Amino acid sequence: MESNPLLQHWETPYGLPPFDRIRPEHFKPALDTAMSRHREEIETIAGDSAPATFENTVAALDRSGEAMRSVALLFSNLTASETSDELQAVERELAPVIASHRNWITLHKGLFARIDRLYAERHNLQLGAEQLRLLERLHLQFVRAGAQLKGEDRTRFAGITEELASLYTDFSQAVLADEAEFTLRLETEADRAGLPEFVLDAAASVAAEKGFDGYAFNLSPSLVDPFLTYSTRRDLREKVWKAYKARGQANPERDTRPTAARIVQLRAELARIMGYATYAEYALDDRMAKTPAAVLELLEKVWEPAKARAAEEQKHLEDAARTAGAPGTIEGWDWHFWAERVRRERYNLDESELKPYFQLDRMLEAMFECANRLYGIVFTEVHDVPLYHPDVRLFEVREEASGGIVGIYISDNFARATKRGGAWMSEYREQARNRDGYRYPIIANNNNFAKAANGRPTLLSFDNVRTLFHEFGHALHGLLSDVTYVRLSGTNVLRDFVELPSQMHENWAFEPGVLKKHARHAETGEPISDELIERIRAARQFNQGFRTVEYTACALVDMALHGARAAGDSQGLHGARGADTSQGLHGAPATDTSQGRAGREETAGDATAVDRARAADTPPAPDIAAFEKSECRRLGVPPAIGLRHRLSHFRHLFSTSGYAAGYYVYMWAEVLEADAFEAFIDSGDVFSRDLASRFRECVLSAGDSVDPAEAYRCFRGRDPRLEPMLRKRGLIAGE
Ligand SMILES: [Zn+2]
Incomplete structure (x- = not known):
């Protein structure tokens, strides 16, 4: 060795x-x-x-x-x-x-x-x-983690966490396999109707990756969205949409729902061992929100106004469809398509006209310049360092004033069959002073943008640009960390606080000065016009009803699945899981479950008599399909919108424990973000060095070394207010 x-x-x-x-x-x-x-x-x-x-x-x-x-x-x-x-x-x-x-x-x-x-x-x-x-x-x-548990509880706790770890891996791998395996070949001109060049470029890359000529689609979200937006072939949109929504349940041999059910069941058991009535209560005890009630209060304030807003939006889409001579019904596979048409008409914004302005490389520069103006740090690319893939880039990050090194930034932006979907920030090394050797961090951002073919510049949608800035916000949280202990470093903060820096940095992507300088047409080099910038900003609230509904529905389903019930529900907030069963968790009895998962149960042949005795008070596993259906009915989720993530591929919930009873965290953090960014707006300078220094000191550098509510007050001088978030999403009047 x-x-x-x-x-x-x-x-x-x-x-x-x-x-x-x-x-x-x-x-x-x-x-x-x-x-x-x-x-x-x-x-x-x-x-x-x-x-x-x-x-x-x-x-x-x-x-x-x-x-x-x-x-x-x-x-x-x-x-x-x-x-x-x-x-x-x-x-x-x-x-x-x-x-x-x-x-x-x-233990x-x-x-x-x-x-x-x-x-x-x-x-x-x-x-x-x-x-x-x-x-x-x-x-x-x-x-x-169970350190105070005794006897059987202690053994069982360890058994549960180990089983969960394997289940998370099973779940992720099954979803990834479904995404990569699906192939839609676009053989004829007619199959490609409506698709702009940049979408076809991406489809050509997928085809090449799968080993044939022409154009093909898999189920990478970065491909599905544009396909649904542009394809004029309603039948193909339907096919792609249905396959996309069936990830995790399309192939009976790797159906993820029994895995998800077992995960939920184990979590409920774990919470019970820890002395909590539900997993949601257990999870929330270590978050800024503290209780399921606080989360539901926020989500419910948003839910009805969002549905009302989405219903108006749907009406506009139906009108647009009818006017264009199409059937006036909007299905899931129609929403993106008609929304793009309405958006184009209302704001005169054509995504494919916009796209040439957002070259990936220029947007990276824009992002680095924002960090420079705000925090006085400089990003310099370093070549010839061996990395794991030729498309990956590496940057040194230094303080402009002192030249001192802040950290290393790794930027990996393209979709590949070997990469999981989505966008994220991660660490190769976390910042800490309590350490021999390197103390500065190595932070990575991953995106899944479709790489342009033939060495042409990769073009982004403005949504992609936001994602880029979002993940960069997380990266800055990791890079600018300045603490002694690694356990408190960077993004190791409470889960509903961690999205504050990321969402905060999305705001700077909308700044006219930034766009004017870096959003240049890929062919002509012309900077984006003031008018186009104004239209991008005006369109910010467009389709927010849809977005808020598809997100909030998932957050509510997540809370319900992990045991928190909405106010007004007969079970109240703190209904014990066992009693909830008849309310929609149509769970099979524990014995059925173990038969259904014979493989795993048998390999766990060391299950002791104690384990088997305990299984008697194990809460039943939910029937995931039935639960999803009944929750959508209970909440009144509009069928044309549905869930952004159905349970069979809801990675946030089932690939890790971090976001279980925690999908709400994005909105919680958005309340903080909208309120925090208002400080910049109110100061009259969105690049205010004073405010940025305070944000760096109170939030970005502090990691988890201070309580998040305190960190927020350190920056803002008071607690956050809800209204800026509601205003930003157009859910209350103003702006
Ligand atoms: Zn994030």
Whole structure:
């Protein structure tokens, strides 16, 4: 194993992973070694004969597992951005092993005893604010991970989290397979009717990737949206839309719904073990919102006005369709198409006329310039550093004033069959001062833009530009982090606070000065006209009824699925899961479930008598299909809109635990964002250095070293108000 580069010191620029030398088979031995080293470190901390101090316990724990963290971060980045059959096989094998290692730490009795003792004395330890925060967060993390559980509960808790980890992997892989496998070949001119050149370019790339000439579509969201928007072939739109909405349930052999049902069931059991009535209550206890009631209050304030707004929008679309001589009914596969027509007419905005102005490379420059004006940092591209794919780019980020390095930014923008869908920010290394070696972070952004063929510039829709700025906001949160402890670094904040920086930075994409300079026509080089900019800004509220409904419906379904019920529902907010069953969680009895999942149940042959006895009070698994249907009926989700993510492919909920009972977080953060950006608007300078410095200091640099409500008050001088968000979405009058 001496040739395993992951096990050697990474002698690379910036301490990057040795991308050019890594092979899938390196991961398992590397993780095994890193994990056993980590276990030794933990045993040393826990077995220390000296009494527990902040330094020898909390700081030491924060510092431990450095190699493990590097390899695990690298692994999760590669499985998301550049996976392969081999890597997926390793992923299936290692996901439960990594989960079990994490459990071993949080369930380590000796370690927790030391943390618990310090926690009890925390106000007498003369700790600094960040130290106190670390101790409190760590203690809570251990408690939530089951450290205080005893006996059977303790064993069962570990069993649940390990099973969940494998289920998350199963779910993600099945959805990805459905997206990649679907193929719609556009053989004739008539099949391609209405599709602009940039869409056809993308379709040509997909065809080439699948190994044939001509044009083809798969189910990558970055392709589906434009197809539904432009194709004049209603029959093909219907085909694509239906396939898109059937991801996760199209192939009986990899139907994700039993997996999702089992996940929900296990979460309910876990919450019960932890002393909560529902998983939603358990999840919300560690969020800024704190209770399901607070979340539902927000969502419900939005839901009815959004539906009313969407109904008006639908009427406009129906009118437009009738005027054009088409049937006046709007189905799911018609909405994008007619919305684009109405938008074009009303704002005189033609997406394909706009698109040449938004070249990916120029928009990256625009983004970097905004960061420079706001925070005084500079992005410089570095070539000839080995990365994992030729399309990936790397930038050094430095302070303009001092020249000091801030971090490394990796930019990976194109869709590939080997990359999962969506857009995200992730870390290869997190910022922390409590560490030997590199202290600055390595942060990555991934997008799934369709790469233009033949070396032509890749053009973005304005929505893509927003996504770019959004993910960049997350990246800045990671890059500008300035804390001592890695556990509190960057985006390791509470889940409903984490979308504040990202949504905040979308605002700067709309700034006329920024667009004027960087939005230049790909062929003529002409800057975008003032008038076009004005129209983009005016169109900002267009279709917001649709967007708010498709999003909020998902957020409400998520809350209901995890046990929170809407006010007015007979169960009230805190209905215990068992009692909810008849209300729409038409769950099969636990015994049926285990038969249905015979494979998994059998391989878990070490299930003890205790496990089987406990299964009796395991809440029933919901029937996912029936639940989705009854919730949509209960909420009155307009059929022409539906759910943005149906449960069979709702990755937020079933690929990880982070967004379970947490899809609402985007809107929660948007309340903060809209209120925060109003400070910039009210100052008369959206690039106000004063405000930006305060935002950097109070929010971006602070990570989780301060309570989020406090961080917000530090920036704004008061608590957030709801109205700016409602106004921004056009759900109340104003602006
Ligand atoms: Zn985000």
